[in-house]
Amino acid sequence: MSKEKNKSKFKDNLIARGEEASKVRKIVTVIILAIVLILVIGGISGYMYIKSALQPLDSSSDEEIQVEIPLGSSTSTIANILEENGIIKNGFIFRFYIKLNNESDFQAGEYTFSPSMSIDEITGNLKTGKVMNDPLYKVTIPEGVTIDQIAEIYAEDLPITKEEFLEVVNDKEYIKELIDRFPILSDAILDDNIIAPLEGYLFAATYDFFEEKPNIKSIVETMLNQTQKVVTPYYDQIENEDMSIHEVITFASLVEEEARNEKQRKNIAGVFYNRLEEGMLLQTDPTVAYAVGEHLETTLDKHTEVDSPYNTYQIVGLPIGPISNFSESSLDAVMSPSDVDFLYFLHDSDGNIHYAETNEEHNKNREKYLK
Incomplete structure (x- = not known):
């Protein structure tokens, strides 16, 4: 009996040791898996952090x-x-x-x-050693100017001619290269009826130049980069509005030409949206001036009858392209217009804007403010 007990006890010890070894293996396996998981997560987190650290701190910033x-x-x-x-x-x-x-x-x-x-x-x-503290030239491009006017400003302030600048910005092969490089640009600007392909896309800002004779392509691309920075934060909203970037920039240029402060811009954007929804012609005078190709003190019937894809007295919807550059305020107004019921507006001689919901009210405003 003693031998049997010893055998039984020995067997029990073997079983206990086996169970203990199994538990140890499970614990070791769990620990190894945990360590591997920590290393994987740590590696991924480290990679993402390093990748983030190598990117611009704020790609949309224009702070200097x-x-x-x-x-x-x-x-x-x-x-x-x-x-x-x-x-x-x-x-x-x-x-x-x-x-x-x-x-x-x-x-x-x-x-x-x-x-x-x-x-x-x-x-x-x-x-x-590109020290940028003391630019040789500092040029301010105002809001609401055309590409022709931009060329004149650069010709006045830089050692380049207006003709040289316009030759570069109207070079179709160069424009195609830019379309491949800048997401804000599309084939829409290559339409044969577009007067200037980059009209509206050269952002209004103050630019510093450090070379004796700045390269025109470098100037153009610097301005496009600035437009890209301004427009990029609105990408998702533009997509939700079911409009192309070209249409939004075109819309913003109209608002820019018709208004001079944030409230006016949001109201006028609201009026334009209302007219578009009603299927009405926009009938905005700055598009007529652009179609005619000259500044108009007064828009006459002969001007509004000009056959042009820019003339909103003749075409339904937005013109074929922008009629000037725009401010971020005008872009924001297009993206977030005022909720108004107006369908008409007019400017008086003091720069005030008067709105109307009906043509009858609009005609009364004309009689009152346009004497």
Whole structure:
């Protein structure tokens, strides 16, 4: 009996040890899987963070930040300066990136950077010593001007001629290249009836130039980049409105020409939407002036009868393309118009706008304010 008991006890010990070993294996397996999972999640998170850190801090920003890089600054010092000034997201990753890409020979000096700049643009400026603090030329392009007027402004302020500028912006082969590079541009601007392909797309702003004779293509692309930055945040809303970017920019140019402040723009955008919904002609005088090709102090019947895809006295809907550049305020008005019941409006001699819901009310306003 003693031997039987010993055998039974030995067997029980083996079973217990087997169960204990099985539990240990399960625990080890769970721990290993947990570690692997942590490593995978950590790797993905690390990759996403590094990817984010290498992208512009704020691609839509047009803020300009003055930065001084002292003489003898190390890459660590430069990285810390850029991070502290809100130019890059992470100084350590910036240092790792420039070391990995063997970037060096950064120059001391005063720089103007922007959170919208890529790592390559930042390192390129630092490496080439492109100090942007003292532009040779500073040119302001107003809101609501045509591409012809833009050419005149640049010809006055830069060592280029109006003819040189217009030749570049009307070069169809160059325009095709730009369409491939800028999402805001589409084949709609290549229509043979379009007067100027880039009309409306060269954004109103103040531009700094650092070369003795700025390259015209560089000027054009800088302005397109600015338009791209302004329009990009509205992409989803434009898609929901079932309009193309070209139509929205065209619409914004009409609002820009008819109004001078935010409230007016939102109201007029509301009026235009109402007329479009009713199937009415927009009948906005600035489109007539653009079709005629000259400034009109008074829009006469002979002007409104001009046969042109820009003349909203003759065509239903929006004109074939923009009639000027636009402000972000006008773009915002097109995207968020006032909810009004008006179908008509007119300007008096003091710059005020008077609205009407019916043609009868509109005619009374004409008699009252247009004497």
